[in-house]
Amino acid sequence: MGKQKQMAQTRNKADGRQKQNDRRNGKGRPQQNNGRRKEQHDAQQDKNQSVDNAEFIFGIHAATEALKGETQINKVWLQSGLQDKTRNELTTLAKKRGLIIQDAPKAKLDELTDGQNHQGVVLSIAAYAYASxxxxxxxxxxxxxxxxxxxxxxxxxxxxxxxxxxxxxxxxxxxxxxxxxxxxxxxxxxxxxxxxxxxxxxxxxxxxxxxxxxxxxxxxxxxxxxxxxxxxxxxxxxxxxxxxxxxxxxxxxxxxxxxxxxxxxxxxxxxxxxxxxxxxxxxxxxxxxxxxxxxx
CATH class of the missing domain: 3.40.1280.10 (SPOUT methyltransferase, trefoil knot domain)
Structure with missing residues (x-):
């Protein structure tokens, strides 16, 4: 019996050392935060995807065709002081579709298009839809x-x-x-x-x-x-x-x-x-x- 008791004590000590090592290595920790971490990760992924999917159409010809077509448009940005004829045509097309029209200074449109030649008009659109x-x-x-x-x-x-x-x-x-x-x-x-x-x-x-x-x-x-x-x-x-x-x-x-x-x-x-x-x-x-x- 004395020998068996000594073996049991040895096993208990070994188990205790293993648990300590597990704690140091991050094992055996409570898992209640995993769900919260997953939610945060998924939310960040969704945010990243939203950023990646953000698109703009700019330039008079491209914007006019988009407004005449079936592209899903979220918002129309027009440069303050844009020529009347162009502005009126774009405004008419946008209003027919019930779109929000936002006046903006040239600097704002430059920012939206990374400094490209937007010709005073930028459309915020959904991600492009592909055909089959x-x-x-x-x-x-x-x-x-x-x-x-x-x-x-x-x-x-x-x-x-x-x-x-x-x-x-x-x-x-x-x-x-x-x-x-x-x-x-x-x-x-x-x-x-x-x-x-x-x-x-x-x-x-x-x-x-x-x-x-x-x-x-x-x-x-x-x-x-x-x-x-x-x-x-x-x-x-x-x-x-x-x-x-x-x-x-x-x-x-x-x-x-x-x-x-x-x-x-x-x-x-x-x-x-x-x-x-x-x-x-x-x-x-x-x-x-x-x-x-x-x-x-």
Missing amino acids: IDDMFALAAEKDEAPFILILDSIEDPHNLGSILRTADAAGVHGVIIPKRRAVQLTSTVAKTSTGAIEHVPVARVTNLVQTVEKLKERGLWVFGTDMDGTDYRRWDAKGATALIIGNEGKGISPLLKKTVDETLSIPMIGHVQSLNASVAASLLIYQGFNSRNPL
């Missing part, structure tokens, strides 16, 4: 046209995306597909550069471009991409259901995505510079598609 690929097919059907869809492989410059949207709208493209990651999304800079085209061209975000292309091919689209060794783009016939892939500004189309195309196209160059800005290359290709679909 089905919306693009529906738009083509509504116009009784074969789908013409643009796929952008990791375009990073918002000015390039805005310019491409502007050309896409002018040439009757039925929609633009962009990846959710490693690419520019719809932002106020894109909206400003597009001069309102963002309101008229459906833009869809997808997780995997390769899988998306395969699904488009299943729906009857022929898929074309760009490559230095491709067919001269001037011979491209884009009649019928067509998708065109424009590659990243520096790397072009990713290797896996390039394997999915039915044919590659190239833009001949005879000068010293053997590359074009992504939006310029896209414009040439889009309008070749337009020309072949709408011959004189």
Whole structure:
């Protein structure tokens, strides 16, 4: 019995030392504050997301198109002393939609737009709503046209995306597909550069471009991409259901995505510079598609 009692005392001492170590290491503490910490963490996340989702449209053309369209607008900021004609047009459009109109000095609008050229008007809007690929097919059907869809492989410059949207709208493209990651999304800079085209061209975000292309091919689209060794783009016939892939500004189309195309196209160059800005290359290709679909 004496030996058993000694062993029990040894175990109790060991347990006591373990509990002390646990307390030092933060283990075994009461958990009643975990719920409160989680609530605080979730609230901070929500706050961060709200900041991230805050967007502004600025510039006369972009703001006018947004007010005429269906964009969810929270508030209209007009610069004090703005020219009467412009102010009256914007005010009329805003009042038709029951929007709040706020006069503000130029310094305030400079602050909202990070010093960019706002031309005296800024719209506070909800996060941009993206379309679905089905919306693009529906738009083509509504116009009784074969789908013409643009796929952008990791375009990073918002000015390039805005310019491409502007050309896409002018040439009757039925929609633009962009990846959710490693690419520019719809932002106020894109909206400003597009001069309102963002309101008229459906833009869809997808997780995997390769899988998306395969699904488009299943729906009857022929898929074309760009490559230095491709067919001269001037011979491209884009009649019928067509998708065109424009590659990243520096790397072009990713290797896996390039394997999915039915044919590659190239833009001949005879000068010293053997590359074009992504939006310029896209414009040439889009309008070749337009020309072949709408011959004189």
